[in-house]
Structure formats: structure tokens, C-alpha cells
Amino acid sequence: MSMLRLRARKGRGGLAAGQRRFILGVTIPTVIYGVGLSLLSIVWALALMFFEYSPGRAGGPLLGLGGNNPFIGLAHFRNMIEGVSLEARLFHTSLKNTLIFAFAVLPLNLIVTLPLAALIESVRGKIKNAFRAIYFLPAVTASVGVALMWGHIYHPQEGLLNAVIRALGGPPIFWLDDPRLKFLGVSVAMWAVIVAYLWQDYGYNMVIFVAALQGIPQEFKEAAMIDGANAWQVFRHVTVPLLRPTLLFVCVMTMLSSFQVFDVIQVMTNGQPRNQTRVLVLDIYLNAFRYQRMGWAAAASFVLLLVVVIVTVAQMRLLRTEWEY
């Protein structure tokens, strides 16, 4: 705090006393409350993963660590890497499913949102806004509602999807319950939650792309067309390169949020059938709050953080080099 005071006195050739008081009056509570809370959370989260911690047990005096919640060093991580115990195998499954989910969602999302944004951008005025507003509806719908709506669509007897399949003469499919059903090596239940998630999520990227497309000067496209480029070439060689910064942003954000998927999956399948849709956050949630194994859950959430950081940095590298090129 004394550092703050010092600089305030020196800065800008002597601030008025009132300003200094204002700065201190705002920063001190902020630092105590905000930084205190965040730092405590982060440090606590980092500490927990080295302990066999359960909130029900009486532990040591400092944050309940130690005592009946013994320090076990890197044992959780060793357990994870060995992958023998039940919780480690479930963790592996969850990690794998999360990666499948995120790497399926990103391209599918772009395939839907980019053309859709281009379509919306190409119509004019009021109709454009109306389309954009309606297309954004799923994104403001509570994810729990989305999960229940789609669960009802996938329902084996009463569902809309099987009604269509029956009308076409096919047998009803147990979309969310049949562990043997696969498509491209990934369980059909996983595809089903991916579709529900895409439906809920695409509005964000669509809106961002529409705004980015509006920002591209019309003259660029017209110049290319005068030079004889066709519509596809204009899109490929003029629009897409100019969209790169937006694309990078959208890719990073979409990946980040799909690594953290929870609501839709917990409500629709709760990780079933046979853990085929069990994802990391669900695994963390169940361990921490159902089985009270918070040390293990903290270790798992640290892995989630690592994965998120690695994928984000990789994406930035990948897209940035291409952009400069």
C-alpha cells in the first residue's frame, strides 16, 4: 500500500490530495477483496492437489490441510499417469472425451457459423437484423433448457428424431443410451450432445463473424471481382485472409468454452452410456462434490488448466504465423 501512496504523490507533478484519497479508497478494498479472494483461491487450488483432501475430515489448522488430510506430494499425478486405479481410468476417459468433444465442436462450429454469417451479411437492413436476432435465440436459452429440449428430441419413443426416422422406414435409435452405437469411431451419444451444444453455441460466433464481415471494406471485394475473380475466389482470397484476426479469436474462445463443457452433458447424459460422454468438468464435479475427493479433483482441474493453456498457445502460434505469411 505504501508503494501506491508513494507513486501517487510523485506522479503527474503532484496530484491533489483528493485524487490520492480516491485512488487509495478504491484500490485498497479492491486489493484486499479481489486480489485476496483470487489469490487465496488460486493458492488453495494449487495446494489441494498435493493432499488427500476431503472436506468432511478434520484437517490441520492451515486451510484444513494436513492431519487427516495428509500431504501426498505428487501421488495424484503419479496415479493419473499410471492409469490403473478406477478414478485414473475414469480421468483418462474424461480427458479423451473432452478432447474429442472440443476438436469436433470447433470445425463443425466454423462450418456452420462462417457461411451463415456470410449469408446474413449479404441481405440488407431490417431483415438482416431480424435473422440475426432469431439465430441468436438458442444462445440466450438456459443451457439446462437446451439439454432438456434436445433430450426430448432424442427420446427413443416420443422424440422428434425417431419420428422422422420411422416415417422414412428406419428402426428407432437409442441416441443417448446405446453404448454400442458408433459413428466415425465416436459414440453416437457423444455426437448427440455435440449437436445440442452446437445448436446452443453457434449464435455467438455467428454474431462476431457478421460484425467482422461488415468491417471489411466493400472496395476490396469489388477490386478483386474487376480483376476477374469469381465469388468463391473472392471469399477465399480476400474475405478469409482479412478475417484471420477474428478467426483466431473465435477459435480460441470456442475451444476454451468447449473444454469447459458441463451443463448440457450433465443434464442430457450425465456422462453415460458407459462413460462415453463423461468430460473433464463432469469428472471434476463428481469427484469434488459427489465423492468428496477434492484433492484428486483439484489435480484433475490443474490438468484441465494445462490443456487449456497448451491448446490456446498452440492456436495462437499456428494462426499467427499463417497470418504473417
Added chain:
Amino acid sequence: MATAIPGTTASLDRETGARQSPTRFRARCGLGRFLVYFMLILGLSMTLMPFLWMIFSSLKTPMEMARVPPTFFPEEPTLDNYKTILNDPLLPLLRFYGNSTFVAFSNVFTNLFTSSLLGYLFAKYEFRGKQALFSFFLLTMMIPSQVTMIPGYLILVKLHLVNTLWGLVLTSFLNAFGIFMMRQFIETIPNELLDAARIDGASEWQIYIRVVVPQLGPALATLGTLIFMGNWNSYLWPMVVITEKERRTLPIILTWYSNQHGARPHLQMTATVMVVVPILIVYFFFQRWIVQGITMTGFK
């Protein structure tokens, strides 16, 4: 993809029209327009279908619901399901609307206040440690909330705030994203305006309240709507914090109800309508702010 471009083709043709035969231009343009609208309306029906299926299901009788194959439009639309839910003594919906409203509005108010105040501080004042503090907030924005969820819960346990609605408010005063967004806005307010107020003898707090805040109308509306929606729809964190049924928020009570009535999808869908539709109505009023907010920030 080619369908995306007719708009641009038309504007090109207008300028270079002399080189193209008018009939060819019109045909291409007409077909392109048609395809654009065809695709957009196709997408629109895919977007609206789950909503319609939910609403139609909520209007069906249990008998009709159980029919295989199911009907799409309800044959004898009825509001009985809504009456059942509203009269269910185990489901005091008003209380749950109240809980959700309390949490959402409290967080909107506190976050708008802290975001605008800290945004103002970061935009208009120089002090030592400013950059460090600001970077710290940016850093906390990057950490997935699931990482700090477990200690966050343990902190609430220590503070005896578990199982209270205050637990969802008191530790969420600061919103790193909001601070960041407000700073961007406040930087555009001219310093002369603030200095003029200072010369007139206004204190720093008066400047914040009388000069800065009134300039922030649209930004506050945007941020407020985003925070409201985020809190209203939030699921995991309230589920962790609140375990007692009466104190739960709407999304959690919705899953509870639908688990209770697993074999009665007509009631499940009706409850979903009652949770989802109010927010969609709010959305239509604030649509402009939300879309603006997303485009500006990409915030979810």
C-alpha cells in the same frame, strides 16, 4: 459458398453493368437471392424447431404424448400441463423465480458498480502498481472457473455462506471482463470534461457519479444484460453452492423437477417452457445491447 456473394455481385454489376448483358445479370442475381433466402430460412427452421417441439409438447395431453409415432402439432391443445405445474405444492415456482431474480439483479448491480468504478480508475488515473493490478485481473479472466471452483466452495464453507443466496453474490463482486470493458469505454471520455468538473470543485467521487456514469449508458446496458443472462442461466456454480431445494435457482430446480418426472415428458417440456421463455422475452427487448456486447467483446 457461392451463394454468399450475390449482394456484392449486384453492387459490382451496377458499376460495370455496361460490360454484362442485362438478362444474364438479372438471372444470376435472382437465383442468388433465392438461394440466399432459401438457405437462411432453412437454417431458421433448424434453429426454431427445438423451441417449437418443446412448446407443442407442452400443449399436448399425456395420452397424445405417449402415442408412437408422436404427433408434431398438438391435436387438442390444452393448458392443463401449465395448471398442473402452477398448482404443484412441491414446486413453488414463484419462490424460485424470486431466487433467480435476486441473484441476477444483485450481481448486475454490484458488478456494474465495481466495473465502472475500477474501469474509471484504470482509464483515468496513474498510480504505482496500476499495470500489475490490471494484468492480475486479466490473468484471472483466463483461468477457467472450474479451477477455482473447489477453493471457492471451501471459502464459502468457512464464511458460512454455503446454502445461501448471498453466497452467490458476496464473492462475485468483481468481474474482470466488466472492468476491462468499462476501461475501454471510459478511455474515450475526454479528460477536459473531468478537469472542468474538478475546477468547478467537484470531488473525485462526484465526478465519477455525475460525469462518468451518465456517459456510460449504452455500455452499462450492454454489460448489465450480459451479466443478467449469465447469472440467470448459470448452473454449475449455484448447484455447488446451494443444496437445499427451497433456495435453488431456476435452472437447478428445472433439472430437479425433470428428474422427478422422468416418465412425464409433457410436464418436463412445460416446466422448460416456463423457465426458458421469460428470458427469451427479456432478450427481445434487450436484443440490441446483447448483440452489440458480443460483437464488442466476444464474451459469453
